[in-house]
Every structure is written in C-alpha cells, then in structure tokens.
Amino acid sequence: MTVPRPSRLALALDLGGTKVEAALVDPEGVVVPASRFRAATGPDCTPERLRAALQEVVGRALAERGDAQLVGAGVGSAGPIDLRAGTTEPVNMPGVRGFPLVAAVRALLPEVPVAFRLDGTCIALAEHWVGATRGIANSLALVVSTGVGGGIIVEGRLLGGSGGNAGHLGQMRIRGRAEEPGPVTVEELASGPRTVAWAREQGWSGEDGRDLSRSAREGDRIARAGIERSAAALGEGIANAATLLDLEIVAIGGGFVDVADDYIALVQRAAEDAALFDYARRVRVVRSGLGVDGPLIGAAALIHRAELLPSA
Amino acid sequence: MTVPRPSRLALALDLGGTKVEAALVDPEGVVVPASRFRAATGPDCTPERLRAALQEVVGRALAERGDAQLVGAGVGSAGPIDLRAGTTEPVNMPGVRGFPLVAAVRALLPEVPVAFRLDGTCIALAEHWVGATRGIANSLALVVSTGVGGGIIVEGRLLGGSGGNAGHLGQMRIRGRAEEPGPVTVEELASGPRTVAWAREQGWSGEDGRDLSRSAREGDRIARAGIERSAAALGEGIANAATLLDLEIVAIGGGFVDVADDYIALVQRAAEDAALFDYARRVRVVRSGLGVDGPLIGAAALIHRAELLPSA
Numbered sequence: 001m002t003v004p005r006p007s008r009l010a011l012a013l014d015l016g017g018t019k020v021e022a023a024l025v026d027p028e029g030v031v032v033p034a035s036r037f038r039a040a041t042g043p044d045c046t047p048e049r050l051r052a053a054l055q056e057v058v059g060r061a062l063a064e065r066g067d068a069q070l071v072g073a074g075v076g077s078a079g080p081i082d083l084r085a086g087t088t089e090p091v092n093m094p095g096v097r098g099f100p101l102v103a104a105v106r107a108l109l110p111e112v113p114v115a116f117r118l119d120g121t122c123i124a125l126a127e128h129w130v131g132a133t134r135g136i137a138n139s140l141a142l143v144v145s146t147g148v149g150g151g152i153i154v155e156g157r158l159l160g161g162s163g164g165n166a167g168h169l170g171q172m173r174i175r176g177r178a179e180e181p182g183p184v185t186v187e188e189l190a191s192g193p194r195t196v197a198w199a200r201e202q203g204w205s206g207e208d209g210r211d212l213s214r215s216a217r218e219g220d221r222i223a224r225a226g227i228e229r230s231a232a233a234l235g236e237g238i239a240n241a242a243t244l245l246d247l248e249i250v251a252i253g254g255g256f257v258d259v260a261d262d263y264i265a266l267v268q269r270a271a272e273d274a275a276l277f278d279y280a281r282r283v284r285v286v287r288s289g290l291g292v293d294g295p296l297i298g299a300a301a302l303i304h305r306a307e308l309l310p311s312a
Numbered sequence: 313m314t315v316p317r318p319s320r321l322a323l324a325l326d327l328g329g330t331k332v333e334a335a336l337v338d339p340e341g342v343v344v345p346a347s348r349f350r351a352a353t354g355p356d357c358t359p360e361r362l363r364a365a366l367q368e369v370v371g372r373a374l375a376e377r378g379d380a381q382l383v384g385a386g387v388g389s390a391g392p393i394d395l396r397a398g399t400t401e402p403v404n405m406p407g408v409r410g411f412p413l414v415a416a417v418r419a420l421l422p423e424v425p426v427a428f429r430l431d432g433t434c435i436a437l438a439e440h441w442v443g444a445t446r447g448i449a450n451s452l453a454l455v456v457s458t459g460v461g462g463g464i465i466v467e468g469r470l471l472g473g474s475g476g477n478a479g480h481l482g483q484m485r486i487r488g489r490a491e492e493p494g495p496v497t498v499e500e501l502a503s504g505p506r507t508v509a510w511a512r513e514q515g516w517s518g519e520d521g522r523d524l525s526r527s528a529r530e531g532d533r534i535a536r537a538g539i540e541r542s543a544a545a546l547g548e549g550i551a552n553a554a555t556l557l558d559l560e561i562v563a564i565g566g567g568f569v570d571v572a573d574d575y576i577a578l579v580q581r582a583a584e585d586a587a588l589f590d591y592a593r594r595v596r597v598v599r600s601g602l603g604v605d606g607p608l609i610g611a612a613a614l615i616h617r618a619e620l621l622p623s624a
Contacts, residue, residue: 161558178490246473
C-alpha cells in the first residue's frame, strides 16, 4: 500500500527512565512508518549521554522527513518537570536532574517551535485526541507499568497546573491496606514491580509481571491476590481523583494492564467501592485506546493540537 | 457614613445544611449593608419549607434594592449537586434530595439570569475574586467546619467537573492514622464535630469546638492532640490535591480554623510532610481572606465574574 506522505509533520520526543524515543507524527495523530527511533537512558544517564541520545534519535527521525514540512517539536518527559524553566527532574535518573531538555531540543531544531510537557499529560492529550477519551470533556489517563503516571483533561483542555506537574496520581497517599505498615501511595501499592515484590514477600517465586500473570491464570492464589491488591489501590486513587475533579472517564494503559483479562473490571469495581458520592461512583474505567505509540502521539499533540493546552 | 448605592447588583443565595441565606452583592464583591437575610433549613427540611424559606429571604433581600438594577442571581448549594439538572442533593438534608433549586429561584426571579454552582466552588471563586488567592492561577479553597468542603481554580478559572462537583476534598480517602480502624476520609478525620467526638472518646469532657479550643489553650493534651490530628488529615488531603493538581496556594476558612492560633501552620507542616514531590511540598497554606460573607460573595461571583466560569 502506498500512502501519500503528509505535508505537515511534528517531531515527537518522549524521555523516559529507560529510553528516549523520537518519531515523526502526522496531523491525524499517526506515527510515520519507519520514523521511530530510540536510544537508552537509564538510572546512570549523564547530561552528556542524554544530549548524544537526543541528537541521535532526533537526527534519525528527521532523516525520514522527505519533503514534508516540520511544523514543531513536542517533548514529553518523565516527571517531575519544571515547565517554566524547560527542565526535567526525573525521579529515576538522578544524574540528569535539572537537565535543560527544551534548550537541548531547541539547539537541535532552532527553526521550529518546541513545546514541552509531563509525559503523563502527553498521554492524556493522546487519549483525548485519538484514544479512549475522545469527545469527553473531563478525563484522566493513567499508565500502570514500572510506575503509575497520569494526566488530566478538564473541559476539553489539558490541566497543567502551576509547573506542569498535574496528573501525578501515583504519588497520592491513599488508605490502601491500613494493616500493611509500609506502602502509602497508589504507586507503591499498584505498580508492576511493587506488585511482583509483594507477591514474592508472600512466598510466590516468580520474577516479573509476565510470571505473575501466568501464575494467576494457572490458579496461583498469591499471584491473583497481588493483582487484586494492585487494582484495589488504583481504584482507590481513581475514586479520589473522581471525587476531587468530578471526572467522566478514566483510561488506563501501560504494560501491567495486561496482567489479567479482568484487570480493568477489577479497577472499575474498586473505584466504585471506594467512592462515597454517586457522581464519583459513576466514573467509567476503560482500557487505553492507544498502542505503544501513545506517548509519542501525545508529544505530537503539543504541536498539532496546541489549542488543547491551557495557555492557548 | 453615606455610601452611594451601586447601580448593578447581584442577588446571592447560599443553601446550606442549617440555613439558606440571601443578600445583594455589588460589582466589587461587597455585600450591600442590611440586605442579608437568613432562614432555617436543617435535616428535617421539606421541599415546601425550602420553597417558603427561599421566597422569604429572596423577597427581603430584594426589598433593599432601591433603584439599583438586578443583573442576575447566583446560587451556591451544599453538595453534591447536579449542575445540568439544576438540582441539589445535599447530604445533610435528605428530605430535599433532588430539589430543583434553579427552577425555584427562576420562578422567584423570572427576569434575570440564574447561575448555579456547588458552595465549595463559590468559596473558591470568592477567594480568587476578593480573598486570599487573588491573582494566583492555580488554587484550592477549603472550609473546615461541620464538614470539609472545597473548590478549585485552575489557570484562573473555576474547575467545575462534569456535573459541577469538583472540589469535594473532604470525601477523599487518605492514609490518615492507619492504626485507627474507622475514619478514612479527610472530613472524618478533620471536621470540627468529628474532632470533638474523637477527643471525647479519648476522655476529654468538653462539648464543642469552642470548648476544645479553650482546653487546648489551657494545656489539655487530648484537646491539643485532637487539633493536631485534624490538621494532619487536612494537610494530607492538601498534599494529595497539590500532587494531583500542581497547586500554588490553598486558602482555608470556616469556623474550625480558629480552634488554635497555629492551626494554619500545623496544616502547612502536615502538607509538607505528606507531599512526596518538591513541587507539591511548595504549596502555600494560608488563612481565608474572606469573612462570614464568603459564600454569598462567591455566589455573586457567578454573575459579576461570569468570565471565571469554564463555560464562559
């Protein structure tokens, strides 16, 4: 199949704890085939290595541009970020805390506008643009994988907050399992690695989320209890957000969502159980409508759908 | 002192669990002297009695209008509400659940626009208009008295949510005191009556918040512990909201704030202790800049400052 190359493309960048990715994204929210490149980051990443990685993935993605016009670069980053300063303070990469991400991208692309946001808020934009929350005014998008991240859309526009960090649902304290002395946040109770660690503490002997999923399918009670524990915490966090924000829908993506066929249903039920008001209990919990390209599509939305940003 | 009567006035209405109040409010956010009237509601309130109370307070307030123009009526209500239906579902008045508040006010004032919002969001508007959060883009306003209510301003505009119920911070579940099996929400741990009840369970023998305040000032340890317990819960709720919304400032009003001279300072410290990210830890906790007229001023803001509403 030959697809006519679109004429206006955004360069999308997604900086995470393990990798930085770049791709070209068209005005319909589609990643241009073969324009997606990644380079490793990781906990030992230094500013020099991050600069080199950025240069590499940006250069390779841009080389796929053909004769299309580059209309801007959208940058999503693991948080927290400092939106005004254009810097990132990623929890999982202490060596690049304060890295001037916007300035580094501007140096590579001096001729186009560069827009910058928290990765969770990019996901929320992508869900709102082409995913599961399309056409809905008040939504939350969550990612459950190594951590729990999120982003919020209110009245059809991004909720950024004063420094761009709104959406960090994973770091909310919840009641959780009051009898467990340690974990207090949604992320500590719901993330993939934390759930695996909890199951191992209970005597389960697998290694990762994939093992956990398989064990649960095979009837292992501890594995299943871990999955339910994760869903309960996520549901409680969602109930809190729905109570505070009066949301209509929550879309959940990320690798851990596939841990059980009924994970989304478990989260929905937990949210209903935890919410005290009917309006919060009515929030719909659905699976993300995005594939693996979600973060890049969301970064591109910062350019192609700039009217969704609060400053627009 | 003779004050020239302003030419454009809003009628403000505030429906709460114990009373309904009305007043005329000028375009500067000042309640017109002698235009403020109240009638009792209470847990046994019926639709008929509420209609009669509304008619009474609206009629008496309007009689103070002189030759000024009435430009609209702003109505705040205890929650939850149904914004689209224009109805109220107040927790503390089961007899008037589903009461068509907007239609009832329209029937009394058929010639002017009627605007309607949750009481907590009215407070947030009032703080943003003439109170402690003036000029600040991202804020939360809280009231701590018989319950814990709130409202949110984001990017200088009201955050209403899908049905107008955003701001219900009191019904968020928090970690709280995990060793206490019962209470799980901010309100259950922080409100005036709940704090008094807790102190009595610990052996303190006073009756109300005033007694609690006096006992604490006189060195009673249980009374002081109750106040600190309330502040800790409120701080934890604030930390959650600041984490999720990236707020700059939180203004706290309501009768229970005066329970101790350092109550606001205790809440600020608790919020800092509970927040995991620096950006959330930086949220400033301040005393409300509103007097007792806050709810009425906020209801009037629905008319005089309609540009702050998200639908504007």
